[in-house]
Amino acid sequence: MVFTSHIFIFYYLPLCLLLYYALDKRWRNLFLTLASYVFYGWWKPWFVTLMMISTVVDYIAGRMISAEGASPRKRKTALVISLISNLGLLAVFKYAMFAQENVNMLLKAFGGEGFSILQITLPIGISFYTFQTMSYSIDVYLGKAKPVRRFIDFSCFVALFPQLIAGPIVRYSTIAEQLATRDHTMARFSAGISIFAIGFAKKILLANPMGTIADTLFAADGPMVLAAWFGVIAYAFQIYFDFSGYSDMAIGLGRMLGFEFPKNFDSPYHSQSITEFWRRWHISLSSWLRDYLYLPLGGNRKGTVRTYINLAAVMLFGGLWHGAQWQFVVWGAWHGSILSAERWIGKKSFYTGLPKFARVALTFVLVLFSWVLFRADNLTQALGYMGAMLGFATQGPSTALLSGQIYTLHNLVLFALCALVVSLKTQSWDFALELTWGKALTLIILFLFALAAMFAQSFNPFLYFQF
Amino acid sequence: MNGLHKALIFCFLAIIFSVPLSQAVFDWRSPDEDKPVALTLFDHAPTERHLREYEDRLEKASFYQQQLRPVFQLYRYLALREMGDKAVRGLDGWTFYRPGLDYLVQPYWRKHTAQLGDNQVLLSQRSVQQGDPVATIADFAAQLKKRGVELLVVPMPGKASIYPDKLVEGLKPAIALTGHTRRLARELRQKGVMVFEMQRAFVEARSKKNCPQLYMRSDTHWTGHGVKLGAEKLAAWVKARPWFSSLKKMPRYTRKEVQVERRGDIPRMTRVPQLEKLFPADKVTAFRVFHKESGEPYEEPEEFKDAPILLLGDSFARVFETDAPEAAGVVSNLAYELQQPLLSIVNDGGASTLVRQELSREIAMLAGKKLVIWLFVERDVRFGLKGWKKFQL
Structure with a gap:
């Protein structure tokens, strides 16, 4: 269900x-x-x-x-x-x-x-x-x-x-x-409703429309550079709002039933490095991998080389955990390599010397390339799409028509809205914890609006169901 | 603070409880239901199929879904010009059918199928099951050839192929935009199949000054002028066949211009009546064909053998033919251009497989035939209903 x-x-x-x-x-x-x-x-x-x-x-x-x-x-x-x-x-x-x-x-x-x-x-x-x-x-x-x-x-x-x-x-x-x-308290139940409503809205109002853009562009025959970036950023928004939306709903439902589940996302696209990204993205998985795989393998206690090997092994395993396809293995290797590189570069590098905005942007771009691997049907398509992002793809005969399909008012407005929500410092977790009358009213309206939108959408399961 | 928590809990519970409870009341009061739809869960064993059917039934019967979906879609359109899963709004009030665009902007069907590894089979069953249009068409042509009948394949360009300028500002109609269909034609010719590339005729026509409108603004199909142009071009091709000169020639049909108002099928796909009304009906000139002797609108001959040509087609062959004003579609107009009677098998969206299936069931229709014209919209290469199955005639 x-x-x-x-x-x-x-x-x-x-x-x-x-x-x-x-x-x-x-x-x-x-x-x-x-x-x-x-x-x-x-x-x-x-x-x-x-x-x-x-x-x-x-x-x-x-x-x-x-x-x-x-x-x-x-x-x-x-x-x-x-x-x-x-x-x-x-x-x-x-x-x-x-x-x-x-x-x-x-x-x-x-x-x-x-x-x-x-x-x-x-x-x-x-x-x-x-x-x-x-x-x-x-x-x-x-x-x-x-x-x-x-x-x-x-x-x-x-x-x-x-x-x-x-x-x-x-x-x-x-x-x-x-x-x-x-304990089953009113405060816990209402906090559960708040987090659930936010997660529900994230999935219905933001993730699903972004999914339509990403689907169109990932299926296209050699999209142009700008369109390719538009597609992968749309996918980055889709997977974030889809997965964090699901986690919010799960946490919210848990609270309605008296349980406290751990936080699973913490503004991952604000990360200034891939190392930080993995502290903020799917926190329950990364901490599981750390505690049950990385540390038992020796973590960073057995020398530099062994540390890099451990990092790579953990991320490869993490990739395979997501899906039994080569692109997930490469996705894991991509993250493992960057994690190792960041550790190797250390704190006195050009990378860490950049202004915060540049570091966040650079990290986001690295994450975007990894999302291409995540979204593509196979490795060949992933490489083709990366080629399109870098301007190396051969366009299909009718690629020019794509812009009429994707740069619509609806898509652009929602894309901008997603960018705005992602950039906000306050995330759903914080928003829901300190409830006010204004917030409560906003949440109920948001929930009703998302319900109406749900009625107008076709079946749209969560991305992480496939894992 | 406690009051705030209570209020939020009350509102939330009121929403999630009131919907099923009021739905049960609606169902009870409905003459079509003997019990609330929700209770039909227990009518069957909880198998995967029954559970899916139950869920579908629940959604379709939902009063709130029926009431809120159109309102949401209408306001979404008014605010953001979004028409939903099947339609895309273009420029100047033109609309486009999304699968038609997908056909153009996605890889050629052969490349698309090749990209799917074995592990994608389950994810993309539909694409894999579509079959090979080139092999199927070649097989059909070979079977007809054995019976002494020629086959002419006519992939009809979708609206975006001919009117790209109504989707993307500054884009000019160009034959280069129709690469997939030209590739299909090339592959078919390599297999010895005759192909008429309608997109060339239409793109050429659009390059001329004062070209009449060839496709409707809010409909997937051609206008009366488009039908007429298509029939003229097809007739010219048919008349050049050696066997055509041996046909009995006599003036059989006349043609008259009529004005038709047609509400487009694209806004209808949104299933929101208020939204449909925002798109004015296309006022179209159609060319209606009459029997010269009786003055009656064109009708196909009763005897199969009396018609030397059989046309297999989809909704492009249906518009203006069986729709208002009738006898003004491509079948009638081709009959007029050739002054020869035509038979037809038409199936909306089913020209890839269903029309041949119907022909295989009524093989007597091939009696006296010199030519079968097989007309289908180009997007059917990827999205044809029932794919591209082979049939033995």
Whole structure:
């Protein structure tokens, strides 16, 4: 189910809130688990079983790891079972097709005959919930989290619908106490509404129209330089408002249900370096990768060369996490290389000596090139599009007509609006936390306006659903 | 402060609860529904298909969606000139069909398909399933040839190919803008298929002074003058065929100028009646064809064998022919130019596959035929309804 859909806003959410608050506190986690299964299974009912398997395996693994008198070997075995089962799910459902394609390509390159590729549908949100459950087993193993006692609490943690499909990636330790007991206050509920309404408006009013511009230009036959930049900046706005909009909605819904989820975005396009960008973009993923991959690999404690290798490895993995396609691998390598370069250059460089505006602009341009890799259908198209941005593309016969399609009043006004919102210092999180009557009225009008816009839009799922 | 929180919570809950509750009341009071649409969830097992159908049903039945969508779209248009997913507003009140523009500005179909790796198959099923128009057309031509019938393929230029100056200021109509269709023609000729490049005739006509308007401002199709020009050019090609001189010649048809008012199909695609009204009807001259003897508007012969030519076409063959004023479309006008009766199979948007499917079901229509003219709008190469499937005649 999609947050920005008729069925979610007008049927699922009211019913869910009504039953949740009608129930006694001790039944609420069970109810949330079942409601989350309905939410998740709405797309393909049988995929719920995958989540259940992941839940059962990790719950048992957690119990085995923390069992009294458990030998180190038994604890390690339980952890390995958890890792294998989660990574196995990802391997089968996310990476098997990619592997088949590459084997096929190699076979053909060496004169062999290719085979027909087994088509596997990617269950939405699998990358998110497998990471969450893995973090639980690892934290329990490392003693960073206490094992969960009640199976239903753990099921609720894994399935919790607000952040199930596209994050933020919530670690068990973050909400362990809230699963057992949480406060439901008016202030928290209304803050939840505020953040939810802002996220909803971001997605419907800004991300979707920007998506139309980006789709047109990424599909075009050799767009001209200005158009190519217009397209990729539109995509940068789309992915930011789409993903941060989803995160806002997830955080808002969480608060309505008494949970506090961590902040996932912090004005990423204000970053003055790629290093800073990764502290502000998809914070829950970058911190997950830092804590569960970069630091266990040695972080920066094992010498300069090893640090660069670790950074590159983490970003490559991050790229693959996003999608089983070569352009995501290159996307990860791009970020990994820049992160390493920034570390190598250090603080006394030409780059850091630039005025703040120039540093922000330069960082944004570097991010834009990476977004080309992210948005393109494949590596060839990505390189072609980058060529168009640099003026090297061969224009199609009718490229001149593109400007009539993209430089419309509607597109230009919304593009400018996105630029304005991105440049604002106050972000949704801050706006929603200090509520005033004026803000409350603005939020309700914004929500109503976004609802009317939703009625006029066709189905438009979130970009991060594919991950 | 507590009052503020309470007010915000109340407003939010009022919005999300009032919509389904009032919808249930509307449904109950509606004579078409025996129970609220929301409760039909339990009519079927919760399979993927049933859940999608349920969600669609819920949205379509929504009173608020029906009421608010047109209002939002209307005000969006008034404020920002945005016409939605299917239409683009050009200059001087002209409008364009978005898929027609997509065909022109996106890569040629062959390049587009080649760009899709295996891993894009699931994401772009539609493109992959479109099939190969060149192979399908060549196959059709070969099958007709076996039956002693020639095939002439006529890709019709979309409006933007002929009126780019009404989309982008300063852009002149030029044959260079129609590269994809010229490439298709080249590839077809290499396979031995005869192609009539209508875009050349139209671009040439537009370069002349006092060229009448060839396409309608707010419609995807040609005007009566466009139809007439197309019929004249096609007739000239047909008359040059060796077999044409052997046909029985007699004056069969007359033609009369009539004035027609036509509301464009592009504003209609917005599904907002108030927005449609903002676009005045095109006042168009059409050329209506009559049977010389009876004075009745042109009708196709009852006997298939009496017509030496069969025209397969899409909505370009339908406008003014079965629409008002009738008998003024390309079929009638071509019949007039040739003074020969024509048969036709016309399917809106279905000229890539459906017209051939219909022909394969009624193969007797080929009796006595010398030529099949297959006319389809150029964008169908990428977006034709049902793609480019092969059929055995």
